[in-house]
Amino acid sequence: MIDEIKALEAEALKLEPGEAQYGIWLNAIHEYTQQYLRETDTGKAWKGNHDSTKGLLDFKIQENARGLDELLEIIRKHVDNSGINAASGGHLAYIPGGGVYPTALGDFIAAVTNHYAGVFFGGPGAVRMENMLIRWLCDLMAYPTTALGNLTSGGSIANLIAITTARDAKGIKSTKVPQSVIYLTAQAHHSIQKAIRIAGLNECQLSYIPLDEHFRMDAQKLEAAIIADKAKGLNPFLIVGSAGTTDTGAIDPMDKMADIAEQQDLWFHVDAAYGGFFIMVDEIKAAYKGIERSDSLTIDPHKSLFLAYGTGAVLIKNVKALQDTHYYAAPYMQDTKDEVAEISPADLSPELTKHFRGMRMWLPLQLFGTKPFEAALEEKLMLCRYFYEAVQKIGFEVGPYPDLSVAIYRYVPEVAEANAFNEKLIKAVLADGRVFLSSTTIDGVFWIRLAVLSFRSHLKIIDTCLKVLEEKVGDLLEGMD
Numbered sequence: 001m002i003d004e005i006k007a008l009e010a011e012a013l014k015l016e017p018g019e020a021q022y023g024i025w026l027n028a029i030h031e032y033t034q035q036y037l038r039e040t041d042t043g044k045a046w047k048g049n050h051d052s053t054k055g056l057l058d059f060k061i062q063e064n065a066r067g068l069d070e071l072l073e074i075i076r077k078h079v080d081n082s083g084i085n086a087a088s089g090g091h092l093a094y095i096p097g098g099g100v101y102p103t104a105l106g107d108f109i110a111a112v113t114n115h116y117a118g119v120f121f122g123g124p125g126a127v128r129m130e131n132m133l134i135r136w137l138c139d140l141m142a143y144p145t146t147a148l149g150n151l152t153s154g155g156s157i158a159n160l161i162a163i164t165t166a167r168d169a170k171g172i173k174s175t176k177v178p179q180s181v182i183y184l185t186a187q188a189h190h191s192i193q194k195a196i197r198i199a200g201l202n203e204c205q206l207s208y209i210p211l212d213e214h215f216r217m218d219a220q221k222l223e224a225a226i227i228a229d230k231a232k233g234l235n236p237f238l239i240v241g242s243a244g245t246t247d248t249g250a251i252d253p254m255d256k257m258a259d260i261a262e263q264q265d266l267w268f269h270v271d272a273a274y275g276g277f278f279i280m281v282d283e284i285k286a287a288y289k290g291i292e293r294s295d296s297l298t299i300d301p302h303k304s305l306f307l308a309y310g311t312g313a314v315l316i317k318n319v320k321a322l323q324d325t326h327y328y329a330a331p332y333m334q335d336t337k338d339e340v341a342e343i344s345p346a347d348l349s350p351e352l353t354k355h356f357r358g359m360r361m362w363l364p365l366q367l368f369g370t371k372p373f374e375a376a377l378e379e380k381l382m383l384c385r386y387f388y389e390a391v392q393k394i395g396f397e398v399g400p401y402p403d404l405s406v407a408i409y410r411y412v413p414e415v416a417e418a419n420a421f422n423e424k425l426i427k428a429v430l431a432d433g434r435v436f437l438s439s440t441t442i443d444g445v446f447w448i449r450l451a452v453l454s455f456r457s458h459l460k461i462i463d464t465c466l467k468v469l470e471e472k473v474g475d476l477l478e479g480m481d
């Protein structure tokens, strides 16, 4: 048996090739990533090219090793050369972020050390770091010390955790579901409806409150709807607001919604996945008034804190409610109960073993300090306002003045149907690729969006964007003559 073990050990030892090899790999990856960033600087924000990824399938997972150089070449050819370049400052579609470099370094440290971030007993440093970051987020939002939360993989899971917590805190057992009402707007992110369904609340009544002319929830109508529903014997229990909608960046009137939630005794959840970190910009802090009165909140560091994809956060004002929904004990976990100086992430989310996400957030914040983040956020706000003025000068109609860093606009030609024209326009912008834009439809109107949120988006790319739009409108109008 010993001989057999030794033979297996000799093969298994290949999993630890050692320091010299690691140095060589790191250098190669440094070269490759720097080249990627250099090309990002000058290359396209939208590459399309979906078929270029098919070649990946030729490199099957196999018994024998391949060299790193060959693998980087495969990645270059079959992964990097397609779709969105989400690292590019020209990514002005959906909700970008960019991915500040130290996110990667933090992930590297987290993976090499493999610190256990699920339970305090096993990873007291990792858990303290994550809870410290959550408390920093709570401070930003002026949440009290009774609040805590969880670093999630993104905003969708954060919304799910908040909604399941609200469900249990408000005692929505299965028999109560059909009479229970959730209030939101048509501008709520679809991850809310998804969370409602996953949380077993699909048979709740969803009450879509009308929007005002800024695409914000009309608070008066919210109050009227709740009162009317109560009179009908229904059970209103949850209001979902947005601090920065995905479509237009609108911030709902949170202070008024908090009043209503308080008076009518509903759970108030705010989805600030996109807009959350703009609260750091003094000039627009006032728009967030009332967010501190919410019961739960979603905020995405991989959006307005510019981290690479993979980090969202949920904050819950009464941590006990969060724990009641997510805590579970098991006999094989019995040794972990003695060390409880910090609440463990595993007791506050569906996850047990998880990525040590704190490190990828802590490292950039510590390395840079918060000042450049604040400046970048204010810069994005101003770039959006600059675009909003400039795009009108080149003949576009615009939506409401942007609350944050998203603007909607469209070209209304004299001789063609506007929706069809703008659909063609966005296709022409994508085919060009210098900037990446996306569109939306609100009340039957097709709008093109600009979302300035990559930390790499600066004045120059906004000017390029305006130039591309002007050029493409010219081409399309010419084609119609």
Ligand SMILES: *Cc1c(COP(=O)(O)O)cnc(C)c1O
Pocket: 095, 153, 154, 155, 156, 157, 159, 189, 191, 242, 244, 245, 246, 271, 272, 273, 274, 300, 312
């Ligand atoms: C992006 C977004 C989400 C979903 O977050 P993910 O991190 O993509 O899962 C939820 N709400 C809003 C307002 C968003 O912009």
